[in-house]
Structure formats: C-alpha cells, structure tokens
Amino acid sequence: MALSVVVAVALTGCSDDGKAKDTGQQAAQDFLAAWQAKDIAKAAGLTDSPDQAKTVLTAAQTQLDLRQGEYAPGAYTKADGDKPATLEYNAKLTVQGIPNPIEFKSSVPVVKVNGKSVVHWQSTIVHPQYTDGAKFKNSRDVPDRAPILDRNGQKLAGPTPAVAISVWPAKMGGDAEAIYAALADPVFDKDIPKLRDAVAKANPDNAVPVVTLRQDVFEAKARAKLAPFGAAIIIKDIVLQTSDKAKQLVGTVGEATSEILQKKGYENAGAGDQVGVSGLQARYQAELAGIATSKVTIQGAGDAQIAVLAEIQGKPGTPVKTSLDQRVQALAEKVMAENNGGKNAAIVAIDTKTGQILGAANNPANGANTAFTGQYAPGSTFKTVTSAALLQAGLKTTDKAPCDNTLVVNGQTFKNYDGLEPIPNADFRTDFAESCNTGFISQRDRLQNDSLTKTANDLFGIGQPWDVGTSTFDGSVPPAESANELAASMIGQGRVAASPLVMASVAATIESGTFNQPTLVTEPAPPGKLASKPLDPNIAAQLKALMQNVVQNGTASMLKGVGGDVGAKTGTAEFAENGEVLTNGWMIAFKNDVAVAVFVEKGKSGGSAAGPIVQAFLSAV
Known part of the structure; x- marks a missing residue:
C-alpha cells in the first residue's frame, strides 16, 4: 500500500x-x-x-x-x-x-x-x-435631467434648488457618534443603523450619501445641526426634480446609492448622481438622465495623464410625456383628500375614447399606488363583466330573474347586501340596478366555468399583460372550479381580483364600446401595448344602458345631478380579517368621455363610501 x-x-x-x-x-x-x-x-x-x-x-x-x-x-x-x-x-x-x-x-x-x-x-x-x-480616474459631466410632461407638454416635474448631504468616513473620527445623533433628527428621515453599515463598508475616502433636501428645508432645519462637523459633512448644491402633481406616479429623485446603481437601467449613472428612486423617475431613468460626458484615464504622479481608456461624448436626457391632464389630476387629488373619510382609498380617471389615464390619486398620498397596483375583489362592480358574459350566452335584460333574500348553491348560502328587500318579479335589468346578488347567481346555468375568464380577457383585456408605462396589477379571473366558485365569481368575489385601474377600464370600455388598453406614458410609447378591440355593438349598447339605469333607478342615484351622459355601478366586496367579515366599497362610472373608478378600503358600501368621491369628481370634471 x-x-x-x-x-x-x-x-x-x-x-x-x-x-x-x-x-x-x-x-x-x-x-x-x-x-x-x-x-x-x-x-x-x-x-x-x-x-x-x-x-x-x-x-x-x-x-x-x-x-x-x-x-x-x-x-x-x-x-x-x-x-x-x-x-x-x-x-x-x-x-x-x-x-x-x-x-x-x-x-x-x-x-x-x-x-x-x-x-x-x-x-x-x-x-x-x-x-x-498610478490610479484610475473616472471624470464625468452629468447633463441636466429631462422633465416629465403632461399630455399638453407642460412639466409635471421641474427643477428645484436642493442640497445633497453626504458623510466623509475618513473625516468622521471622534465625532462619529455625534454625527449619527444629529442625523437621527426627523428632518433627515434616515435609517441610522443602515447608514452606519454603509459607512463601515465604504472606502474611507468615498462620500456616503445621506439624504437630499430642498434648499429651503436645509437652510431652515438642517444647516445648523451639521455645522459643528466641518469636513466630515459634504454639502453639495444641486438642482432636484420635484413634482407638486401626481407625486406617486411621477416618483422621486435622489442621490445614487450602491444598491440603486446595481439595478437594471442605471448602468449610465454614477455614484453621487441624482437618479430616479421611484415612479416614472425610476422606470425611465435611462431616458431622463441621458449620458454623461465621461473620460476614464490612468494618472501618475502629480495627476499626470498616462493613458486614456475611454472617452464618451454625452447626450442630454429625453423628456417622458404622459397622458395626465393636470386639471383632472388636481381634481382627483382634491376630491380624494376631501372625501376619503380617513380610510385608505384610490381614484383613477380614464379617457374612454383612447384609454389614456387622465389622473389618479390615493389616500394616503405618500403610500402605495393602490390605484394601479391594488389587488382586491371588485365586488358588484364586476357584474358589468358578468352581464357581458350572460348577454353573450343569450340572456335578455328583460328576462325574469327574481331577487330573493338568499340563494343556496350546493349548501352554500348567498345573500344580498343589508337593506335590499326581495323583488319577486325582478327582471335582469332591475337586478343590475339594485345590485341583487341572488338574481345574478340564479343565471349561473347559462355560463361555463371558464365563461367569465374568457369574457374578462377577450372583451375587457383583464388578465392580459398591460404595459401602461409603470407598475400595474392587470386583474385576475381564474376559471371556476365548482358551481359555488362560479356563483361567487359572478358577483366579483371568490378568486376574482382587480385594481381600480382595471375597473376604470371596464367602465371606459362600456362607455366607448371599445377596449382601449390604459396608458400612462405616451412618449416613448411602451412596447407591447394591446390592440384596441371593439365590443359587439348590441352588447355594448345594452351594457351602457344598464349602467345608465343604475343612476336613474338604482344604487347610484346620487349621481343624477352631475349632468351629462352618466352611468355607474356600485360594489361592496366582502373580505375576512382576524375572523371578522369586513367590506370594501367600490364604484365605477362614466360621464361623457371620462370613466372613473373609486375604491375605499373598509368602506361600508359602494354607495356610501365611494359614491361621494365619484359624485364630487364627476360634478367638476
């Protein structure tokens, strides 16, 4: 061995x-x-x-x-x-x-x-x-950031004097703890443990970004707090793009961090650049920022240039144009702020003839963009889609469909909303106007398990990928797996989910008679936009008449006085939370060539929670 x-x-x-x-x-x-x-x-x-x-x-x-x-x-x-x-x-x-x-x-x-x-x-x-x-040197001259524009070419996000604040790790020395304590002040809105970690990992001679403040805020609330620390604090005057309108859509700009620079779309940005952090500013970072004039060299003693490795002639940024109408956007923000009742809520308005998004707002105004990305059961607003499927299956709006208190499907009891009395001789038109669940579910035998899926997808684009220019949830209507699930789906419950944007698009499709995929960014046009698709004119006319009747004789009667050609559908969607059954309030509507959807989280009903917001919006639009 x-x-x-x-x-x-x-x-x-x-x-x-x-x-x-x-x-x-x-x-x-x-x-x-x-x-x-x-x-x-x-x-x-x-x-x-x-x-x-x-x-x-x-x-x-x-x-x-x-x-x-x-x-x-x-x-x-x-x-x-x-x-x-x-x-x-x-x-x-x-x-x-x-x-x-x-x-x-x-x-x-x-x-x-x-x-x-x-x-x-x-x-x-x-x-x-x-x-x-020797050492490498990467010299860069960054062009001015291009603006984000409304539908008329006016700026939504414009230049504002600001101050970029960074720390110089090598200079912090014995003042480090005092610096961290000063930066813990709410004006800086900084995660101090995260900043400590960033400083620990950084090259001591590389600036570590802290925060960017408007110049007026810096002078009033920050300069004095940082003055004792001398060279350890780097203060740089910059021009920042800020927006007073559609802040959640336009997004924010801030100083580039190492984490941001690793993301796709930030390849042309450098440390310390002002870059898009959220919203359209982030999605269109490459277009808005342009390309810096750059030169990468090797330098020797006394900064003498030894070699040039790369030399780039920069290009200015390209403006991004949106479909937003500043008047409609301001109105959406106003009615949302004045009528939300302290609840999380969202509103979206769409041009029915083009699908272009005119305005959107959320409460809270600095939270998630629920208007585009919320995923909720749409409740009875989805009866618009169900009605389209039933009409395709041969139902007539004059067909009898009794509105009983309850209806049992395979042992599961479905009921109507509180306060709706039975309507024994109701026809389908009345069921739609009064939002009668049992009347709708009584027609389930006309549908197959995948009927709602096909109608939602083919007629309204729901569940197909929409590229509107920013992140969206484009709805989900999976095929039912049982008669019970089909019944729930017919009234916008079960596994059906939509965003306010999706339901605003449904209202827009019914008003115009054509599905036009919603769009927010018009230039540069997002790739892969779905083709417009007209509805069967007979079905479109019946759906529009059903929504108009809801205003004249049904649950959206509060809209009677707004003027114009108005139609609507209310919705109250149940959900469970901590063992309790709660509700979200919905309403979709159109007035002439503007469609709107409003969602109110934990609203008692569509009419009481979403109705006042829709009424205030349509009265002024």
Missing part, C-alpha cells in the same frame, strides 16, 4: 516525458477567475505579495467604480531562464456610468515560490500602464 501511494504521488508530479508538470498556467487562470468573481482576497492570496495585491486590486476597483470585470485567458508562455511564465488575458470592464465596456490586453506573470506556482505580483497586471503609484 505504501509503495502504491508513493508511485501515485510521483505520477501526479511528472509529465509523460519525465519532466516536471508546468502548473503556472493553472495558477494564473485561478487568479483571473477569483478576480473576475470579485473575490479579491482569494485572488491576492494566489500571489507572492498578498497584502500589496489586495490593496492595489481593491483600489483599482474602487477608482473605476467597476460593475463587472471579465478576464479571458489567452496565450500562455512558459518560463525561459530568468523570464517568468506569463498568461496573457483579454479584459472587458463594465464601468459604472460608461455605456460601453472598456477593453484591453494585459498579462499575468507566474513564478515558483517554494516549489509552488504563484502569480508574481506587479501593478501592471491590472493594466499595462497601471504602474506603481
């Missing part, structure tokens, strides 16, 4: 011709692989000068603001006398803020140390002209 082990070791150390195996190529390749994986400690450990290698590799990566380095091995040359073995490699560097990769060739020398092949460290491994004491 001992002999076989000795032989095995001997065999692994020799080549076929009896000469020692050259392990230099593998050593160099391992170094490049670790370097490419950003494991600098491992790469440095494969050299004959680990500490120096780690220092230089780390500095080079920081100086470049390197997103990713690719180092492809090339030709290998064996050692020859005093000349070390070398492995050539092709570098392809993706540098933050530089649109195109920087490419060059260099080489990795390899020597033997105590019989082991290791990389012979020298700075020129990083780049042939990156000699000892």
Whole structure:
C-alpha cells in the first residue's frame, strides 16, 4: 500500500516525458477567475505579495467604480531562464456610468515560490500602464435631467434648488457618534443603523450619501445641526426634480446609492448622481438622465495623464410625456383628500375614447399606488363583466330573474347586501340596478366555468399583460372550479381580483364600446401595448344602458345631478380579517368621455363610501 501511494504521488508530479508538470498556467487562470468573481482576497492570496495585491486590486476597483470585470485567458508562455511564465488575458470592464465596456490586453506573470506556482505580483497586471503609484480616474459631466410632461407638454416635474448631504468616513473620527445623533433628527428621515453599515463598508475616502433636501428645508432645519462637523459633512448644491402633481406616479429623485446603481437601467449613472428612486423617475431613468460626458484615464504622479481608456461624448436626457391632464389630476387629488373619510382609498380617471389615464390619486398620498397596483375583489362592480358574459350566452335584460333574500348553491348560502328587500318579479335589468346578488347567481346555468375568464380577457383585456408605462396589477379571473366558485365569481368575489385601474377600464370600455388598453406614458410609447378591440355593438349598447339605469333607478342615484351622459355601478366586496367579515366599497362610472373608478378600503358600501368621491369628481370634471 505504501509503495502504491508513493508511485501515485510521483505520477501526479511528472509529465509523460519525465519532466516536471508546468502548473503556472493553472495558477494564473485561478487568479483571473477569483478576480473576475470579485473575490479579491482569494485572488491576492494566489500571489507572492498578498497584502500589496489586495490593496492595489481593491483600489483599482474602487477608482473605476467597476460593475463587472471579465478576464479571458489567452496565450500562455512558459518560463525561459530568468523570464517568468506569463498568461496573457483579454479584459472587458463594465464601468459604472460608461455605456460601453472598456477593453484591453494585459498579462499575468507566474513564478515558483517554494516549489509552488504563484502569480508574481506587479501593478501592471491590472493594466499595462497601471504602474506603481498610478490610479484610475473616472471624470464625468452629468447633463441636466429631462422633465416629465403632461399630455399638453407642460412639466409635471421641474427643477428645484436642493442640497445633497453626504458623510466623509475618513473625516468622521471622534465625532462619529455625534454625527449619527444629529442625523437621527426627523428632518433627515434616515435609517441610522443602515447608514452606519454603509459607512463601515465604504472606502474611507468615498462620500456616503445621506439624504437630499430642498434648499429651503436645509437652510431652515438642517444647516445648523451639521455645522459643528466641518469636513466630515459634504454639502453639495444641486438642482432636484420635484413634482407638486401626481407625486406617486411621477416618483422621486435622489442621490445614487450602491444598491440603486446595481439595478437594471442605471448602468449610465454614477455614484453621487441624482437618479430616479421611484415612479416614472425610476422606470425611465435611462431616458431622463441621458449620458454623461465621461473620460476614464490612468494618472501618475502629480495627476499626470498616462493613458486614456475611454472617452464618451454625452447626450442630454429625453423628456417622458404622459397622458395626465393636470386639471383632472388636481381634481382627483382634491376630491380624494376631501372625501376619503380617513380610510385608505384610490381614484383613477380614464379617457374612454383612447384609454389614456387622465389622473389618479390615493389616500394616503405618500403610500402605495393602490390605484394601479391594488389587488382586491371588485365586488358588484364586476357584474358589468358578468352581464357581458350572460348577454353573450343569450340572456335578455328583460328576462325574469327574481331577487330573493338568499340563494343556496350546493349548501352554500348567498345573500344580498343589508337593506335590499326581495323583488319577486325582478327582471335582469332591475337586478343590475339594485345590485341583487341572488338574481345574478340564479343565471349561473347559462355560463361555463371558464365563461367569465374568457369574457374578462377577450372583451375587457383583464388578465392580459398591460404595459401602461409603470407598475400595474392587470386583474385576475381564474376559471371556476365548482358551481359555488362560479356563483361567487359572478358577483366579483371568490378568486376574482382587480385594481381600480382595471375597473376604470371596464367602465371606459362600456362607455366607448371599445377596449382601449390604459396608458400612462405616451412618449416613448411602451412596447407591447394591446390592440384596441371593439365590443359587439348590441352588447355594448345594452351594457351602457344598464349602467345608465343604475343612476336613474338604482344604487347610484346620487349621481343624477352631475349632468351629462352618466352611468355607474356600485360594489361592496366582502373580505375576512382576524375572523371578522369586513367590506370594501367600490364604484365605477362614466360621464361623457371620462370613466372613473373609486375604491375605499373598509368602506361600508359602494354607495356610501365611494359614491361621494365619484359624485364630487364627476360634478367638476
């Protein structure tokens, strides 16, 4: 056994011709692989000068603001006398803020140390002209950020004087705790533990962004708090894009952080740039920001330029145009603020002829964009879609459909909303006007389990992917798996889910007779917009008449006095919370060529909770 082990070791150390195996190529390749994986400690450990290698590799990566380095091995040359073995490699560097990769060739020398092949460290491994004491410099001149416009080309987000505040870790010293205490003031709205972590991980000589404040706020509430800390606080005057209208849609701009810069769309941005943080400002970061005029160089002693690695002529940002109407947007925000009853709520208004979004607002105004991304059972507002499916199946609005107190489906009892008295001789038109659940469910045998799915998808685009220019929830109407689930789906319960935007689109489709996918951004037009699709004219006319009758003779009678051609549908959707059954209030409506949807979380009913908001909006639109 001992002999076989000795032989095995001997065999692994020799080549076929009896000469020692050259392990230099593998050593160099391992170094490049670790370097490419950003494991600098491992790469440095494969050299004959680990500490120096780690220092230089780390500095080079920081100086470049390197997103990713690719180092492809090339030709290998064996050692020859005093000349070390070398492995050539092709570098392809993706540098933050530089649109195109920087490419060059260099080489990795390899020597033997105590019989082991290791990389012979020298700075020129990083780049042939990156000699000892050299450094990379990435100079950038950022263009002004382009504006976000309304449908008439007027600015929604415009320039505002502001101050970008950063800390300089190397200068914080003994004042660090006092600085953190000052920045804990609410005016800075900063997560201090997170800031501590960012400072700990940062290069001591790299600024760490803290917050951006409007200049008037900074002067009034912040300057004095930071004055004692001198050079440890970096204050930079900037021009910030802010919006007074449609803030949740337009979004915000702030100083780029390392986390933001790793996201798709931020490749052309650099540390310290003002970048989109949310909303359209984030979605269209690349278009709005443009490209900075940049120059990447290697500099030697006294900042003398040794080499130019990249030089980019910048381009100004491109404005983003939206479909928003500033008058309608202001009205949506006003009626939402004045009529929400202290509850979470949302409103969306759409041009029925085009699908273009005219305005949207939420309560709270600084919370989630429920108007576009909320996912809720739409309740009886979904009876518009159910009615379309029933009409397709041959139902006539004059067909008898008694409105009983309750209706049992396979042992499950469905009931109407509190206060609705039985209507024994009701026809379907009356059931729609009074929002009678039992009258609707009594017609379930006309439908297949997937009928509502097909109608929602084919006629109203629900469940198809909409690219309106920002994040949305586009609805879900899965096929029913039982008669009970079909019954629930018919009245907008069960697994049916929609956003206010989806239900506003339903109202718009019924008013115009054509499904036009909602859009928020018109230039640049989002790709993949769904094609417009007209409804059967007979069905469209009947659906419109049903909604008009809800105003004249049904649950939306509060809209009678708003003027114009008005139709509506109320909705009250049940949901369970902590063992209690609660309700959300809905209403969808149209007036002439404007459609609107309102959602009120935990509203008692559609008429009482959403009705006043719709009434105030349509009265003034």
